[in-house]
Amino acid sequence: MSSAVADLERVVKEIAEEMRQRTDRGEPASYIPELANVDTGSFGLVVIDNDGTVAAGGDADMPFSIQSISKVFTLTLALGKAGDRLWKHVGREPSGSAFNSIVQLEYEHGIPRNPFINAGAIAVTDRILSGHQPKEALGEILRFVQFLADDSSIAIDRTVAESERRTGFRNIALANYMKSFGVIENPVDYTLGVYFHHCSIVMNCRQLAMAGRYLAHSGRNPATGHRVVTPERARRINAVMLTCGHYDGSGEFAYRVGLPGKSGVGGGILAIAPGKASIAVWSPGLDAYGNSHLGRIALELLTKRLGWSIFGA
């Protein structure tokens, strides 16, 4: 075993142990009833480096709801279908507002700021849906995630999707509001149905880190040899993750962690160290911005100890 691999494995185990002992764990997402009861005691971390070494710590195999992390995969899919025309329907500037905010939409004529706030992700989902039935679009998204992770066992938790559909009043408002500007093309119920379901995809840290590898390696998954996107597109998706991946906590995440990343209210974060590694972390307790509290701290420790911040060691 090389010393770099030994270092990586040691650092991952150390961080998992440090996180297990912490008492400040954040609060689970209470606005989705199915997620409100998740135990905040869990913590998982997986790093897959460019040689394919998998360093795992804590609850690396425990499945969780990926929620907004799915927006990275739907953005990739929608760019593949629509190319740069997608940017007519959604911007790529940080929003500085909460993940489910509606205020900006009025000023900006129903065009969401970026593909990672809820309004933006709903608009992107609508693009994927156009020309298809909701079932087909959802099947396509799920198969794409399975392909990225090279794992056909990945599935959707329909109870979580249903729980969100019943209580997703904000998202319903956002979608209707965008529909009034003609930004949403399909029936709002259909678009939201697909959106709630792709947010409810369940993965563990191992699968998620694997699915993110194409972003760490210029658009190609080195494990399967599959080219997913061009190097330019991978670079640009990483740029949007860096600037917009943590809602109004994106500046803080860049400041502390220094990697492109996307969080979800299920407590997961996918982070990319370009050219080095794909990283998945999960701990269900959230901070005030809706990002995993311990997940962010763990990534900060990881990039510091390994000198992986894209802004320098």
Ligand code: GLU
């Ligand atoms: N499905 C969640 C919602 O639409 C995703 C939010 C998140 O993970 O940040 O509210």
